Amino acid sequence: MALSQYIDMHVHTTASDGQYKPEQIVAMAAKLGLGGVAVTDHDTTAGIAEARAAAIKHNIRFLPGIEISTVADGLDIHVLGYFTRNDDEKWQQRLGKLGATREARNELLINKLNELGISVTLDEVVAVSGDQGSIGRPHVAEVLIAKGIVETKQQAFDEYLGEGGKAFVQPRRIHPTEAFQWIRDAGGVCVLAHPGIYHNETLVEQLLAAKPDGVEVMHSDHTPEQITRYIELADRFGLIKTAGSDFHGASDDGSSFHGGLGSVTADLSVYDQLVALHQQRAVSFKKKSTDEE
Numbered sequence: 001m002a003l004s005q006y007i008d009m010h011v012h013t014t015a016s017d018g019q020y021k022p023e024q025i026v027a028m029a030a031k032l033g034l035g036g037v038a039v040t041d042h043d044t045t046a047g048i049a050e051a052r053a054a055a056i057k058h059n060i061r062f063l064p065g066i067e068i069s070t071v072a073d074g075l076d077i078h079v080l081g082y083f084t085r086n087d088d089e090k091w092q093q094r095l096g097k098l099g100a101t102r103e104a105r106n107e108l109l110i111n112k113l114n115e116l117g118i119s120v121t122l123d124e125v126v127a128v129s130g131d132q133g134s135i136g137r138p139h140v141a142e143v144l145i146a147k148g149i150v151e152t153k154q155q156a157f158d159e160y161l162g163e164g165g166k167a168f169v170q171p172r173r174i175h176p177t178e179a180f181q182w183i184r185d186a187g188g189v190c191v192l193a194h195p196g197i198y199h200n201e202t203l204v205e206q207l208l209a210a211k212p213d214g215v216e217v218m219h220s221d222h223t224p225e226q227i228t229r230y231i232e233l234a235d236r237f238g239l240i241k242t243a244g245s246d247f248h249g250a251s252d253d254g255s256s257f258h259g260g261l262g263s264v265t266a267d268l269s270v271y272d273q274l275v276a277l278h279q280q281r282a283v284s285f286k287k288k289s290t291d292e293e
């Protein structure tokens with residue numbers, strides 16, 4: 001089937017830890033012949049305006065999103081938010097707090113590496129991140145590779161930066177259900193990201209029972225068995241079933257960190273479901289603001 005019927009609903013840009021600028025991502029998606037593409041950067045909507053403008057130019061559907069980092073049961077849980085009102089002051093204030101948490105985490109992580117006898121400075125990490133986005137662990141991984149401490153990003157995460165790694169820092173974060181509420185407060189649609197990578201099915205069921213609007217059933221790191229299971233759970237809880245590659249860019253060996261752009265996609269009808277829900281919510285959002293006046 002033609003790719004023009006499909007949309008990749010989970011993609012990162014240089015506004016967070018992706019390799020390509022928002023406009024490049026949109027151009028690449030259009031070149032692949034995708035029907036649509038999302039931008040879902042970590043804890044920021046900074047790349048949305050640029051991507052939206054590019055999508056108009058390339059005549060491709062654009063799904064504005066964000067991926068919020070949260071914590072539950074000590075696990076790093078991601079929540080995707082689509083169609084939030086990014087000019088909403090309260091929403092941006094809340095995101096600002098997450099950005100501050102991210103910075104504090106980077107500093108802690110670098111301190112831990114230094115304690116392990118690995119000399120890395122924040123300036124070095126900032127230098128590889130480029131000037132556009134927020135800095136994150138993949139940038140630290142690049143510095144570790146450049147210094148010959150590890151060979152690949154995967155190794156950097158396994159040994160140092162990921163959960164269980166020697167320099168892992170658990171940042172202070174909000175609970176996933178709080179992120180659901182933040183996204184809804186901003187008129188958006190909330191989706192539990194990649195449930196398969198948490199390896200805690202009890203928790204996943206609890207979070208889905210708390211009724212986000214959707215769940216990312218298909219993701220680059222999900223096995224076919226997991227996909228089947230999450231489709232069942234989505235149906236049980238009446239949730240929208242989304243899909244995305246989680247593309248960040250190519251690794252040094254040419255392979256993609258999670259998956260290639262457009263390698264995991266949803267039918268455009270899923271995009272339409274999100275639009276419909278967003279429009280319902282926009283009506284109540286408007287009503288609420290008028291009531292408050």
Ligand SMILES: [Zn+2]
Nearest residue numbers: 067078193194
């Ligand atoms: Zn994620």
Ligand SMILES: [Zn+2]
Nearest residue numbers: 010012067246
């Ligand atoms: Zn992601």
